[in-house]
Amino acid sequence: MNYDNYFETYSSEEELIALPVDYTLEAALINNDIIYTQDRSFHVDRLIEFLDRLNKGIPDKIRITHFDTEETAFTGVIQYNGNAILATFDTSRNNCNRYFIHYYGTHLVAQVRYQDRPEVILEDYYLVTTNRNILIFTHFMEDNLNTTSD
Numbered sequence: 001m002n003y004d005n006y007f008e009t010y011s012s013e014e015e016l017i018a019l020p021v022d023y024t025l026e027a028a029l030i031n032n033d034i035i036y037t038q039d040r041s042f043h044v045d046r047l048i049e050f051l052d053r054l055n056k057g058i059p060d061k062i063r064i065t066h067f068d069t070e071e072t073a074f075t076g077v078i079q080y081n082g083n084a085i086l087a088t089f090d091t092s093r094n095n096c097n098r099y100f101i102h103y104y105g106t107h108l109v110a111q112v113r114y115q116d117r118p119e120v121i122l123e124d125y126y127l128v129t130t131n132r133n134i135l136i137f138t139h140f141m142e143d144n145l146n147t148t149s150d
Contacts, residue, residue, distance in 0.1 A: 012061075012076075012077035012079055012086070012088035013088060013090075013100055015063070015077055016075055016076075016077060016088065016090040016100070017090075019073075019075060019090075021092070021093060023065070023073040023075065023093065024071070024073075025037070025067055025071065028065045028067075028073065028075075029042060029043075031063070032046065033063045033064065033065040033075070034046050034047045034062055034063070034064045034065070034137060035064075035065050035066075035067070036064075036065075036066050036067075036137060036138045036139070036140070037066070037067045038067075038068070038069055039140060040140055041137075041138065041139045041140045044139050046062060047062065047064075047125070047137060047139070050062045050078070050080070051108060053080070054080050054085070054107070054108065057082055058080075058082070059079075059080055059081050059082045060079075060080050061077060061078065061079045061080070062077070062078050063075065063076070063077050063078075064076050064077075064078060064136060064137050066137075066138075072093050072094060073093050074089065074090075074091065074093065074094060075089070075090050075093075076088060076089035076090065076136065078127070078136060084104055084105070084106065085104065085105045085106065085107070085108070085127060086102065086103070086104055087102070087103045087104075087105065087127050087134065087136060088100055088101070088102050089101045089102075089103075103127055103129050103134050104129060105127040105128050105129045105134070106128055106129075107128050108125050108126065108127055108128070108136070109125070109126050109128055109133065110123050110124065110125050110126075111123070111124045111126065112124075112141075120140070121140075121141040122138055122139065122140060122141065123138070123139040123141055124137070124138050124139075125137040125138075125139070
């Protein structure tokens with residue numbers, strides 16, 4: 001496979017445009033998106049697989065969807081071409097116009113934190129760019145939540 005045009009060949013914008021405007025949690029679960037809501041995370045095993053492939057230099061692509069308190073989807077595609085990471089986020093469901101935000105980075109880092117109570121442990125994943133770290137996913141690690149691969 002020729003990786004020179006990987007980002008152009010596998011257009012994240014086309015993939016995101018193909019999703020319905022009223023993209024639901026149920027649809028994202030069926031589509032195997034890596035999902036996080038205000039208190040849950042799903043398909044984290046696919047994120048771990050992506051990170052493993054990234055660490056081995058193997059190109060891969062994942063879709064991550066965050067649902068806010070009003071169940072509005074904020075969706076992004078994270079692509080790794082063997083050299084760099086491109087994160088493309090679709091904010092059209094939060095605005096009236098279709099709008100894509102692109103970030104290029106070199107690697108992902110994880111940071112553990114506590115939320116509200118000590119028993120709620122969060123693991124945030126950030127894309128490291130030249131300017132700053134961009135939050136791309138939050139994994140809820142609380143023991144009484146079924147969060148690993150719903």
